[in-house]
Amino acid sequence: MADAKVIPIQEGTRRLREQRVADGAAPGGEDRTGAEAGDGLDKALARGLAFLRRRVTGDYEVDDFGFDRDLTDEVLMTVLRPLFEKYFRVDVRGIENVPATGGALLVANHSGTLPWDGLMLQVAVRDRHPAERHLRLLAADLVFRLPVVNGLARKAGHTLACAEDARELLDRGELVGVMPEGFKGLGKPYAERYKLQRFGRGGFVATALRAGVPIVPCAIVGAEEIHPMVGNSRVLARLLGLPYFPVTPTFPWLGPLGAVPLPTKWTIQFGEPIETGDRPAEAAEDPMLMFQLTDQVRETIQHTLYKLLVGRRSVFF
Numbered sequence: 001m002a003d004a005k006v007i008p009i010q011e012g013t014r015r016l017r018e019q020r021v022a023d024g025a026a027p028g029g030e031d032r033t034g035a036e037a038g039d040g041l042d043k044a045l046a047r048g049l050a051f052l053r054r055r056v057t058g059d060y061e062v063d064d065f066g067f068d069r070d071l072t073d074e075v076l077m078t079v080l081r082p083l084f085e086k087y088f089r090v091d092v093r094g095i096e097n098v099p100a101t102g103g104a105l106l107v108a109n110h111s112g113t114l115p116w117d118g119l120m121l122q123v124a125v126r127d128r129h130p131a132e133r134h135l136r137l138l139a140a141d142l143v144f145r146l147p148v149v150n151g152l153a154r155k156a157g158h159t160l161a162c163a164e165d166a167r168e169l170l171d172r173g174e175l176v177g178v179m180p181e182g183f184k185g186l187g188k189p190y191a192e193r194y195k196l197q198r199f200g201r202g203g204f205v206a207t208a209l210r211a212g213v214p215i216v217p218c219a220i221v222g223a224e225e226i227h228p229m230v231g232n233s234r235v236l237a238r239l240l241g242l243p244y245f246p247v248t249p250t251f252p253w254l255g256p257l258g259a260v261p262l263p264t265k266w267t268i269q270f271g272e273p274i275e276t277g278d279r280p281a282e283a284a285e286d287p288m289l290m291f292q293l294t295d296q297v298r299e300t301i302q303h304t305l306y307k308l309l310v311g312r313r314s315v316f317f
Contacts, residue, residue, distance in 0.1 A: 047074065065165070066154030069134065076156050077126060083116075084123040087263050088222060092128045094270035098216055100131040103170035104273065105208045107297050108218035109196055109305065110179035110186050113227035113246045116261055117220050121177060122156070124268050136169050137177040138162075142243070163207050170211035178204045180298075187232070187244035193224040194309060196302050202294035209284040209293075214273035217297050219304035222266030225315050227251070227259075264315055267308050271300055 051074045054060045060070040084090050098104065108121060118137050125135040138161035144150045159165045161178065169176050179185065184197040208215050231247030251258030274297065276283075283289055 051075075062155075065136075065157070065159050065169070067134075067136070067157040068155040071155050072134070072157060073126075076152070077123060080119055080123050081127070084120055084127070088116075088120060088266040090120055090124060090222075090266040090268055092124045092268050092270075094272075095124070095128045097270045097272055098125060098129055098133070098175065099214065099273070100129070100133075101173065103173050103211055103213040104175050104216055105166075105170065105204060105211075105213055106135065106175060106177045106216045106218055106270075107204060107301070108177065108179050109194075109220055109301050110181040111188070111193070111220070112223035112261070113187060113229050113248065114259070114261070115186060116226060117223040118177070118179065120223075120266065121218070121220065121268065125175065133175050135177045136174050137179075138166055140182060163203060166204070166207045167211055170207065170213050180204055183243040187229065187246065189232070190224070190228040190230055194221070194305050196298055196305075199294050199298050202290035205290050205293045205297070206284040209276050209279055209289075210281065212277040212279075212281075214275050214277070215293070215297055216273050217271040217300040217304070219269045219271070219301050219308060220266065221268075221305060221308040221312065222264045222315075225264045226261035228262075262316075265312075265317060267312070269304055269308060271304060274300075 051070070054070060060068065062068050098106065106121075106125075108117070111117060118139075122135045122137065125133050134157055136157045136159060139153055139158045140161055143153050143158065144160060159169070161182075166176055166178070180199040181197040182200070188195075188197060205215070227246065227248050227250075229246045229248055233245040233247060236245040237243065248258065250260075274293070276293075279289075
């Protein structure tokens with residue numbers, strides 16, 4: 001199999017869209033609703049064959065972070081899309097608050113025991129934004145220590161949660177996603193659902209200030225209930241080198257089936273951007289400003305979560 005080309009990430013979206021149109025895809029992504037058209041199956045088959053041809057000939061591109069746009073759009077998004085649309089039935093609100101061009105830092109709450117929320121967030125931005133943007137998520141180092149998961153995460157556009165990588169992506173005009181609660185939010189007990197944990201020391205705010213990009217708060221409702229964590233085996237967690245070992249109503253009692261998430265109804269809401277471009281570069285060194293902006297982002301997300309919960313009629317419907 002031929003080697004892929006490595007290109008600057010700014011060129012990836014334009015070239016991939018041109019290739020998709022040449023392969024028979026509608027330029028605005030309308031081909032996703034192929035069931036409405038009589039030739040939907042033919043288009044899907046043509047795109048699949050075109051994808052295989054590109055993989056065999058090496059006519060695809062990978063950026064210097066390992067992001068494979070072609071594989072992400074044609075395979076990973078295709079696998080995740082039914083979960084997004086049919087299983088979790090995600091309602092996306094405020095997508096117009098995500099900039100259509102240029103760098104931006106998207107900050108969201110984190111929950112659910114397993115990180116389905118990050119993946120659904122990627123699909124929401126890719127499928128519901130008019131510009132079909134890719135979200136480059138910052139992931140914990142544990143992700144890149146796991147076999148198979150490491151390679152898939154890189155190909156899906158994830159990178160290590162460090163200021164250097166985040167700044168580089170933002171300077172290149174990418175949309176970067178961060179979940180500051182980390183494992184504290186992902187592995188919190190079910191009794192503490194929708195109560196945001198600490199947002200660290202505000203490192204994400206400093207990165208946004210240095211890059212001069214807006215911060216977009218994002219609230220996710222529905223992920224808390226997919227794996228209700230009623231216990232945590234700290235002994236097993238230490239033995240396996242994990243931050244926690246969840247005990248849920250289905251896991252580990254049902255074995256692998258216990259890892260299947262419950263089909264909750266999700267809502268993802270993007271808030272109004274918090275601009276940082278009007279602040280001087282040295283503002284990133286001001287600890288009081290860091291605290292103020294971090295608290296502003298956290299409170300915005302927490303308030304939005306409460307508002308969405310009040311309006312929610314059912315966890316599953």
